[in-house]
């Protein structure tokens with residue numbers, strides 16, 4: 001099953017059920033153009049047998065940029081690098097998608113040079129938190145157009161699809177949040193209003209790109225980290241609407257596929273999502289998938305694809321390795337071993353933020 005192909009409803013054929021999860025890696029240039037280290041990191045995993053390579057969260061507008069060295073997809077000047085990346089991933093035998101991103105209040109105002117904005121303004125007891133400006137209608141129309149233009153750039157560059165980053169408390173997720181979006185103008189408040197931004201972006205990308213180009217959305221089904229005000233039933237409903245809007249897949253960012261939902265401790269999120277979606281809409285699931293048995297367990301629950309984050313960093317040949325019965329390496333990993341796996345020193349330093357991942 002894990003090594004069987006999967007056809008998305010747009011017609012895109014993925015050679016197997018193993019994706020590299022989107023991972024911020026800080027390896028591109030300050031102006032958003034592709035860095036050679038980012039290319040090498042992703043190419044190594046395409047060569048290693050991953051059926052789908054998802055890029056890091058790539059910013060669609062300068063005011064949404066959240067990290068130094070973040071890949072950009074907001075300007076045509078970035079197209080040559082994006083073309084090189086798409087072609088190299090394809091040469092490795094994988095399909096490719098860009099993760100389209102806007103940070104909202106989690107953008108870095110110092111990096112982007114623009115004050116942050118979101119659905120509304122609020123205070124947070126986080127050190128250094130600067131309350132965002134509440135979005136105007138012009139902000140919304142601009143960001144919708146930026147997401148669409150970014151998807152068209154991905155298509156022009158030769159990628160097979162895009163994933164909207166609707167998870168982890170960034171702009172699209174801030175709009176879906178019960179706590180961050182009390183707007184009363186049709187872009188917030190009730191569930192219909194809170195879902196409107198992500199739905200509009202999905203519908204417009206679906207209409208602007210060719211029917212065979214894959215479009216999907218990553219969601220946080222419940223609160224975790226910076227994703228706040230997330231309700232399981234709200235998000236199952238949003239997933240269903242996104243399927244109506246033309247999404248080819250929903251990517252559930254679960255952080256730990258071994259856990260049941262917080263709202264209904266007897267229920268796992270994947271069967272709930274499977275029951276909510278038409279069969280033609282694929283489910284990707286991510287969160288602490290290390291072994292072949294973990295991955296097969298997730299497919300047995302009803303997911304169509306697994307996305308590996310940390311296991312894919314440590315094991316660039318994961319799909320081939322597990323096919324031949326080799327157990328994947330587990331953390332900790334040294335910086336020297338990371339270098340052997342096409343992880344540059346900048347990315348290796350960033351990975352030290354993940355507890356227990358990199359050896360001291």
Ligand SMILES: Cc1cc2nc3c(=O)[nH]c(=O)nc-3n(C[C@H](O)[C@H](O)[C@H](O)COP(=O)(O)O)c2cc1C
Nearest residue numbers: 021022023024056057286287288289308309310311
């Ligand atoms: C270094 C790193 C960077 C990440 N960056 C992103 C990102 O840009 N976009 C995103 O949706 N998730 C991001 N994530 C979350 C992963 O996609 C994944 O969902 C998470 O790591 C859980 O999977 P894992 O247990 O297999 O690592 C990141 C995770 C890591 C470890």
